[in-house]
Amino acid sequence: MIKPIKKSWAEPYKIKMVELLKMTTARQRKKALEEAGYNTFLLRSEEVYIDLLTDSGTSAMSDHQWAGMMLGDEAYAGSRNFYHLEEVVKDIYGYKYLIPTHQGRGAENILSKILIKKGDIIPGNMYFTTTRLHQELAGGKFEDIIIDEAHDPENEFPFKGNVDLNKLEKLIKKYGAKKIPYVSMATSVNMAGGQPISMKNLKELRAVTKKHGIRVIHDMTRVAENAHFIQQREKGYQTKSIKEIVKEINSYTDGATMSAKKDALVNIGGFLAINDWDVFEEARNMVVVYEGLHTYGGLAGRDMEAMAIGIGESVNDDHMHARVGQVVYLGEKMMEFGIPIVKPVGGHGIFVDAKKFLPHIPQHQFPAQTLAAEVYLDSGVRTMERGVVSAGRKANGENYFPKLELVRFTIPRRVYTQAHMDVIAESTARVFERRHHIKGMKMIYEPKYLRFFQARFEKLK
């Protein structure tokens, strides 16, 4: 019998313009890395060949988005692009009121200041760096209520972003619902490896929080990618569109913070969306202090226009199929080489398990930071640490030692080709081959906040 021919996905677009890259030698990369204190965040982007540092603000905009930029209405107040964005947020996401912000953390700042009082508890399905910091700066304490499976990179549970409702009930019992202003629920949980939450879990979360009068605030930075996984994996959703699924997800929440630099295919932008008039009114007052007038929130009119168009493109089924298809392609290549990665593959990148990759390097010698440096040295591919450096310190000064010690290979949307994916996997495989000779590092400079951005390291001899 003839084997049926495999049906591959392919990009639902073609390339209209290219950006030329500088190719570097091993010697140039060694010098660049030393100057950057072995922190890939401190490399100049010119020194990078394939940039997988982040999927944040690195997407390629479409011709429609670029055309939209020309329609920017740069009025100080009441720009027509704001009204377009407001309409799109209502229509596609289903939230009532919109406050634009310069990016996601601007929305987190305003929301945390409004809803959190000193001593409050904010349960969430795993922390995110800026989200937790704003919760803490507002006087709250983050409590992780993600399911245990999320902390195990080998566990292939399809919805590792799920909330453990028992953990939530326990917190409610311990502190009382009054101390919990909201549950901070993320779709496509970034720090767990881009893992999705299921619709079933969300419905249950809504039921529990409703009973206790607790809000659910949605970190919707990658909601469309989460919707894709629900469509692929959850019973009853195969025939629903990404657009329908996104709207249903949001319907179980009371508001959202958004970094439009991810799903929404723009280079800058974000917003706070909320259904509650009182919170909206207060946010509308506060945005003027921190971001800009409530009809621009730190953005140019053209940025809001590109965002409005990008949101529409992000919930297109063909787009999402190719987007996640490319990530999965890289993951499968890595696995063929025996490289230990977080499974199942998440939506926005491949997360390599540095504890498994470099088992001889203890966590206080930064195995993930070390691995990110080695991959850059090999090929100029820039990745980032998501482990002990990113986790930072507790209020009492002790280091957080997270179970997951990962290197994130984040794939920008619509930017790189399949050949780039091959180069990335092969480079990582070469580092894997010589892993036993790789030594750890020590931190020689540590900033006070979000230290992973600017910390510096030295190689151990």
Ligand SMILES: *Cc1c(COP(=O)(O)O)cnc(C)c1O
């Ligand atoms: C990027 C990100 C944020 C913060 O958004 P910025 O636009 O970078 O300020 C918040 N939550 C998640 C899950 C993110 O990935």
